[in-house]
Amino acid sequence: MHFFLSNLPFCDLCISLIISPKMLLNFLAERKNISFTVYAVQMHLSIVFSDVECLLLAVMAYDHYVAICNPLLYMVTVSRHLCKQLVIGVYAVGVVDSMIHTCCTFWLSFCSSNIINHFFCDVLPLLALSCSDTRINETVMFAFMSCITVSSFVTVLLSYVYIISTILQFLSAEGWHKVFSTCSFHLTSVVLFFGTLLFTYLHSTSSYSMDTDKIVSVVYSLVIPMLNPLIYSLRNTEVKDALRKAMNKLQTNS
Incomplete structure (x- = not known):
């Protein structure tokens, strides 16, 4: 579990470092x-780590499932070797998917406006600017993003269906509370990430609203990576106590 948790903040950090510096520079x-080159590199890397985070959340859901439903076989089923293979596989899928999107996007022709209405380098703003037929690009993007996002979401959903069915059958109220306290942080990250990602990508450019979707894109690319460390830190008793003291101090001062 901690092996996957260490990879998730690394992924969040990479997303922030890829997007934030140039965005802040543009604001100033x-x-x-x-x-052209910087745009392509930033777009490629942002897609890689977005895919990695999506798939990591699915892998972590499977890890929770094994830990709760088969605790005695956990160290055998989720071995160190399997953990490394899963993480390597996640990064490999992200790199391949990003290369396909980047190559398909920069094969298009751009013969009109060169003003990109977005905070960072993404696929959809370029499709909106292209004077080529983008239906193939939309289909490829929809197919790959649907495959990765939906498969990850289904893995998370099935994992928690098995977890809930298991704890309803065998665990006491105390056990239910312990399982919920373990899984609630992961579920919070899942809802935030998949909700914004599905809203952004699973629709065509014909219904694409620049002003709405660029804000949503910032949420899943910058806000969620910033919130994830806080969400998982709340599992720590000392962090919760410090947060509780800070809230009490604010209430007293007000």
């Missing part, structure tokens, strides 16, 4: 521009 600069 009068002349906002970006080169």
Whole structure:
């Protein structure tokens, strides 16, 4: 469990480092521009780590399922070797998916406006600017994103269905509370990430609203990576006590 948890904040950190510096620079600069190469690199890396986070959440759900439903076989089923293979596989899928999206996007022709209405480098703003037929790109993007997102979401859903059915049959009220306190943080991350991701990508550019979707994109690419460490830190008793004291102090001062 801690092996996967260590990879999740690393992924969040990479997403923030890829997107934040250039975005903050654009907010401060009068002349906002970006080169072709930098745009392609930032788009490629942001897709890689977005895919990795999506798949990692699914792997963590499976890890919870084994730990709760088969605790005596946990160390055998989820071995160190399997953990490494799963993480390597997650990164491999992210890299391949990102290369396909990046290559397909930059094969298009852009012959009109070069003003990108977005906070960072993404696929959808370029499709909106292209003067080529983007139906193939939309289909490829929809197919791959659906495959990764839906398969990850189904894995999470099935894992928690088995977890709930198990704890309803065997555990006491105290055991239920312990399981809920363990899984609630992961579920919070899942709801935040998958909700915004599905809203952003699983629709065509014909219904694509730049002003709405660029804000949603910032939520899953910057806000959620910032919240994840806080969400998982709340499992720590000392962090919860410190947060409780801070809230009490604020109430007293007000």
